[in-house]
Each structure stands twice: as C-alpha cells, then as structure tokens.
Amino acid sequence: MQQSAIRHHSFGDPLEVLKLEKIEQPEPKAGEVRVRLEAASINPSDYGMIGGSYGRLRELPAVAGREGVGTVDALGEGVSSVSVGTRVRFPGEAGAWQVSACAAADELIVVPPDVPVEQAAVSFINPPTAYCLLKKIVDLQPGDWVLQNAGNSAVGLSVIQMAKAFGLKTISQVRREELVAPLEAMGADHVVMEGTGWAKGVGEITRGAPVRLALNSIGGESAIDQIKALGEGGTQVTFGGMVGDKVRFPTRFLIFNDVRMVGFWWDSFARRLGGGGVREVMQAVYAMMAEGTLSLPVESRYPFSEYELAIKHANQPRLGKVLLVP
Ligand SMILES: NC(=O)c1ccc[n+]([C@@H]2O[C@H](COP(=O)([O-])OP(=O)(O)OC[C@H]3O[C@@H](n4cnc5c(N)ncnc54)[C@H](OP(=O)(O)O)[C@@H]3O)[C@@H](O)[C@H]2O)c1
Numbered sequence: 001m002q003q004s005a006i007r008h009h010s011f012g013d014p015l016e017v018l019k020l021e022k023i024e025q026p027e028p029k030a031g032e033v034r035v036r037l038e039a040a041s042i043n044p045s046d047y048g049m050i051g052g053s054y055g056r057l058r059e060l061p062a063v064a065g066r067e068g069v070g071t072v073d074a075l076g077e078g079v080s081s082v083s084v085g086t087r088v089r090f091p092g093e094a095g096a097w098q099v100s101a102c103a104a105a106d107e108l109i110v111v112p113p114d115v116p117v118e119q120a121a122v123s124f125i126n127p128p129t130a131y132c133l134l135k136k137i138v139d140l141q142p143g144d145w146v147l148q149n150a151g152n153s154a155v156g157l158s159v160i161q162m163a164k165a166f167g168l169k170t171i172s173q174v175r176r177e178e179l180v181a182p183l184e185a186m187g188a189d190h191v192v193m194e195g196t197g198w199a200k201g202v203g204e205i206t207r208g209a210p211v212r213l214a215l216n217s218i219g220g221e222s223a224i225d226q227i228k229a230l231g232e233g234g235t236q237v238t239f240g241g242m243v244g245d246k247v248r249f250p251t252r253f254l255i256f257n258d259v260r261m262v263g264f265w266w267d268s269f270a271r272r273l274g275g276g277g278v279r280e281v282m283q284a285v286y287a288m289m290a291e292g293t294l295s296l297p298v299e300s301r302y303p304f305s306e307y308e309l310a311i312k313h314a315n316q317p318r319l320g321k322v323l324l325v326p
Contacts, residue, residue, distance in 0.1 A: 001024075003022070003024075004304050005095070006063065007023070009060055009061045011051055011060075018050065018064060018311075023098070027102070030076050030078050033082060033105050034100050035100060035102070035103060036071055036073040037069075037325075038070050038117055040069075040121065040323065040324045041068065041321045042065075042324065043125060044240065045066060049064065065092075065097035066095075067090075068090035068092070069090055071085055072084055072085065081105050086110060087120065088109060089109040092124065109279065114290040115290050120289075121323055123282070126154035127158045127162075128266060128270070129158075129264070130159045130162055131281055132269055133159065133239065134168065137264065138212060142168065143209075144212045146168050146170050146171070147170075147173075148171070148215035149216060149218040150173075150217045150218050150240070151174045152176075152179045154320075155217060160183060160186050161294045162288065169190075171205060171206075173191075173192050174194065175195075179319065195221065198229075210234065212231060212235070214226035218240065227259055235262060238261065239263065239265065249261065298321055298322075303324075
C-alpha cells in the first residue's frame, strides 16, 4: 500500500526542494509498532534540516518534519506494552510529515489521554526545551527574573506559562505591539519591544532585583541587550539564531559583570538525559498541558496537499504554530 509523504531529494529552500510524493507504507517488524500521524508541526529547525544547516541531517531522499503526534495502528510481533489506538509521539527520526512510520515499541513516548491532540502535536520539542532552560541551566528560586527574546515563539510562550507556574518573573521581548496583550493574558510579567533601549531601564522593571537568566533564540542586537540587562554573574543561554549572524559579546560585561554564555540543544540534552530522563521531563510538560497551566496556541491547520501554503503561513508573523494534517 502507498502513502503520502512530504520529501526532499536535495538540501535547500523548503519551497523549492519539498515534494508531495507517494511512498510504500511501512509494516512493523517484531518489537515495533506502526504509528499513524494525526498532526505534525512546522518548526524553525525543520528548515535547518531541509536546508542542510542543522546539527544533524537525514540521508536523502528524506521525509521532512521533526514533530508530530499519532496513534498506534499496527503492532509487530511480540508487542504488548502498547495497544492499537494508543496516542504517541510520531517517530520523529523517520520524518514527521508522512502518513505513518514504524518505531520500536519500547522507545515510544506515550501521550496521556487527557492531553488535547493539538497540544500533543506541539509538545515534543519546544515545551521540553523551555522546561529544561528554566530548570536545568541555573538554580532559579521563586521570585527570580528571567529574560527572553522571541517571547511569542512556542518556546517563549512555554517559558512565560511555566515560569508563572514556577513562581519566576519574566521579561519577554517581542517585535510587534499587538503581542503585548495576549502575552500578558498568558502570564507574562513584562513585555518589551525590540530595539527600544529597554535594557537600560531593566532595574525599574525588576525594582532593582538582578536578572539571573537570559534566553536567546534570536541573536543580533537583542542578544546584546540581554547581556546588558543581566545581573552580575547572570547566564545567557543561546539555543537559536533566527537573525543568522555570529554571536557577539560586549567584552566589558564579561569582565566587569562576570556574565556567562552557554548553549543548549534539546537533541543532545535529551540524549544525555536518556529515555527515563526525557519521560520525566515530558510527564512534567503533560501535567501542565492536562491541567491547562500550559496551553500553546495553534494558528492554523493545512492538509498535506497544501503544504506550500502551510509553510508560507508559518513564515508570516503569527502567534501559534501551523500544523500539517495528512
Ligand atoms: N536549541 C534547541 O534545542 C531548540 C529547541 C527548540 C527551539 N529552538 C529555537 O528556538 C527558537 C524558537 O523556536 P519556536 O519553534 O518556538 O519558534 P516559532 O514558534 O516558530 O516562532 C518564531 C519566533 O522567531 C521570531 N523571529 C523570527 N525571525 C526573527 C528575526 N529575524 N528577528 C527577531 N525575531 C525573529 C518570531 O518573531 P515574529 O513573530 O516577530 O516574526 C517568533 O517569535 C528558534 O530559533 C528555534 O530554532 C531551539
């Protein structure tokens, strides 16, 4: 039997290299299950993988997409740990923008039934990244201040809501005024606009408390503003580079303020955590999603046949993810 898959045969611009193709539907081997996709997300790292610039690339031709949720629809010999209908992470290694894929049953991430399906579809990369950025980089205490750019990104919205739940205070930078109200409604303590020189007045925002952690997924001037706003001994974590420039650093803050710069990549962090550690992080994410403490907006859904429109939409200013459904 054949199934649809959004694939690329070379690395490049997604709108140029992606094609909707028919491929063989896989059959699960012993110990494996087949998962049928319910919804997949479009993330900036998908473009890195399709473009050939990401930290880890697939062999070509490759099915695109890294994050999706599905249900088990066939069991290989000897599988008893899950049943048909169990909702799980779509096997991301195989590429998430295809109708079905197989995975070892004992490597599945099972999604609790009380997590809404579209929340599950966006739960596997950005929320655990936000969780680890807040919990695993520096030892933050309730009342501590955290800064971030791309406040309206999926990571940013996760940070805002999780920080609220953990008793942390946030300053979120965005580049559109219309985002202030929705971010505040989600629990943002303070929203600042890119390029307004807000870093000079950070002490007024925090009433003199130091900012201990800055989350940088953009780079450029906004990363430099963060360093200026960090308190003595504060840490900046760079985990994305939407501006695409080299990381720059104002030397005096390194010397006189002892600011630290570190990096974070969920893929390698998850490998170090191991299966049990990842499941623990995901349980924390799912507990928040199930109780509604964490809710990520979904802006739109497109069938595979309209993947080009979906990608164009995902490249527009938005608040929430664009999903692909088979
Ligand atoms: N290292 C890791 O493990 C890891 C894990 C997850 C995510 N990430 C990174 O985290 C970032 C956010 O990912 P996401 O999926 O949460 O993003 P998203 O929901 O797709 O949102 C993209 C964000 O980037 C902003 N942006 C895009 N181009 C920009 C530019 N030139 N200057 C300033 N802002 C710009 C957008 O702002 P506008 O709305 O104003 O356009 C929006 O806030 C990405 O860099 C991604 O690669 C890294």
